[in-house]
Amino acid sequence: MVRELLKHLLKRPATLKYPFEKKPPFKGFRGRPIWDMKLCTGCELCYKVCPSEAIEMIGKGLEAEFKHHLDRCLFCGQCEEVCPVNAITMTEEYELASYDRAGMIIEFKREEKASEKPIPIR
Amino acid sequence: MSYPTIRIPFGPQHPFHIEPEYFMFEVDGERVVGVKPRIGYVHRGIEKALEDRTFIQNLYLIERICGICSHAHTTCYTQAIEEILGAEIPPRARFIRTIIAELERIHNHYLWLGLAAHEIGFDTLFMYSWRDREIVMDLLELVSGNRVHYAMNTIGGVRRDITPEIVEKIRKGLDALEERMRYYKKIAMTEPTISKRTAGIGILKPKDAIALCAVGPTLRASGIKRDVRADDPYIAYDEIPFNVITYDGCDVISRLFVRCDEVFESVNIIRYAMHHLPEGKIRIKVPKRVPEGEAVSRVEAPRGELIHYAKTNGTTKPERYKARSPTLGNIPSLCKMLVGGYIADIPIVIAGIDPCFSCTDRMAFVNVNNNKQWILSGEELRRYAIKWYRKE
């Protein structure tokens, strides 16, 4: 035990100085989902399958627009899996905390190349 | 002559355990003479909620019964539903489930070792084992895409495949994990302060263990060879050779050794499974509606036997779903272990069964979100506090 302790005197600490040093997530990490509205056909599958009612759908069919409630999202990736046209992708974003629930609703609109409201982080 | 006893509350908030649980101890000096547990503080009403959601949605709710044994819970759930459906999942999916299950066991035992070390005040060992736990968490993230809620299981198979590169990385990680656990076992055997605090503490005789229906490593540390993986093989355990670890010390250090040795077994199981990983599909398509039926499904979660009972009625939602986690099964024996011990030994004895109270409390349902009177916002809380202080 003593030897183990002394060995660590010369080692670099295992912890990271978090806000300054970040560990990149692995490939395939399930982070914040985004909708590609150019592909979306409005089939409602993602809206129906979501276990935590995080996806809100406004309008129907090809006019449908989405509100993603980040505060309710489980990041399970079921919507990505269920989407028949692969319009949903899970990004590698993981720093999604916010002081305000209202700021955690992300809208995905049809026109203007799927304008996406930036999320206020920190 | 009898002395007056004092009552010492442990919990609902107490630094010995992160989860809110309440034990009222009757104490005579430093000796515990009585104990009364009260669970239910993290009661989220999952069983009622399950009846209100579709089978796919339930998959993710079930996963959230517990943060550590999330894979065990979903394995149990998918097994039950697949049994009712009569679906046979592909062999590759079974092996992948096994690999994740064993990685989860390694993760849980590392976590437990750190917690146990912390309970007896050995902070250095706590830091080391949690640092090394990071290796297995990284592996799980690599395989599944998340550190805690792996979401690997789905009804009819698994959602992600394990590629050869991942296999290589897991192999490397396993070597490191095995070596570190060997070292920790050596420390536990040689370090006198550890054996002083854990040997002969929290005795659970085999007779009591059976009568009080103990499960998992707690039971195996009392010398009873009972493991769902061997007795009632599920997923790929009937094709993989492994040993059931038992120790007959009946005390906390035996539970420690059981968990250490189980890590070695798990490492071997994963190596075998990765070597014999069959080719083929990883999932099959299953219908949304589940026919009427019922099934009992059992899984050896890292903490012990997990049993789920499912009853379906031919719709897309279950009629009744019951989950019983290992901790609930171990609480009666825990009370038995605690009586007669010292106050100082309470934390390590409670930690000895590896309790997970989130798993334990999960039943009826009050939707707190829609029920404004049940929650206080930050502003309300502040006002409440000011009012309270004015009164003083």
Added chain:
Amino acid sequence: MVPEGIVAFLEILLFPGFLFFIALAFFYEWVDRKFFAKLQNRYGPLYTGPSGLLQPFADFIKLLSKEDITPKAADKFMFSCAPIFMLSFPLLALFLVPVTGLTAPISFEGDLIFLMFLFTLIAVTIFIAGWSSVNRFSTVGGVRAAFQMLGYEIPMTLVMVGPAIAARTLSISQIVGWQSHNAAWFIWLQPIGFAIFVLCLLAELEFIPFDIPEAETEIVAGWSTEFSGRKLALIRLGKDVELVLAASLITSLFLGGPNSSLSILAIGFFLLKTTLAVVLLTTLRALFARFRVDQMIGGAWKYLLPLAILQVILVQLGLGR
């Protein structure tokens, strides 16, 4: 020429007085935390000041600004007094230890006995603090502290007597002087005594193998559970000063003290040796799991006490002087 009164006043207030010791207390808390973290493969305090040097001070300021709660059922007078005693006793004891030269600011024949008395008072204060908060955890913690004192007090006193017999004096300054004069440190002459002394100091400081009175996972924060705000700040500072006291006692009794009459060099030696002592205490803290109170007392009476007596006998027979 500055009048002598003012010099004495400044000596008490600034150097080597209150301010110096308090600054040193913060510094040693940092050394302790940083080294402990290093041993555990962590960073430790990092952001306040250069590599977290000001972190203990920042903690102190933060606690001062926090709300100060006194439980309704508590014995208010004793509850308020305990933190003051917790700080003042070790601070007073530090004046008996030579820092700038071979003599301490306060030095008289028999100050070693006075120091032992102060040590006991600290333990009694802890008991009173626990008892007066009328909280179950505090009460248990206070009782444990008193129990623990029964264990380590006697061996510690005995091993402190060892150097005194060898140097034929009961004054700490003269013990330091003897070591300096004979160019021999008691750590080499009385190794058993040194080991026992360090172990007893761990118990006195409530460091890990013996942090029984404030065992976090068992009884929340033990005797200090109910203290908050300013009181907790004083208690924490008191504990830090106690760490300085422990380190400087190890230095003066066993490591030869500030081994020079030149004051700059003496301070340098003092700082070096006390830092080494703190590092030693920290390493031991990282090395063990916590004992149970009965095991601790049993061990102290079964092993430490006979060994301490053996050490005294050896000294009497002429070995180790």
Added chain:
Amino acid sequence: MTEETTEENEIVRRMKHLIGKNVLESEVPRPRRIFILINKKVFTKTVRYLTKKMEFSHVSTITGADVGKEIEVIYHLNRGGTIELSLKIRVEKDKPVLPTITDLIPGATLYEREVHDILGVIFEGHPDLSPIILPEAWPSDVYPLRKEWTIKKIQKKVTKGGKR
């Protein structure tokens, strides 16, 4: 189901031999699983027989389920870690009373309290049926897992009862 002479079928046969017509339904859906529905009258006798004579000494859990007019209480008994026997008993919703099994298997204490909490089944002879998972202030006539208590109804009731 083919009537092979497996261990499971043997158990069912012996049960039928013991209590005859009181075995209302029995099923062996797969190896190591048995479902048996028995009459309430012979409950104590059956459990005593199972625990003492057939080594079903481990109770995995007790499930309660609402099946319309009746409440189904399922005892998941286990033998040596392998065979899981689900013993079902139906009791009327109006008068849900069953004898306790804690005298035979002490480990069933918490499970019985749990079923009492959520479905209101009273286990006669149980030492302490105080709430275990529901809060103390929970209204005494609300049994959350009974089907007539929908989530909305529970909310309404509990808010009214538990006003701050």
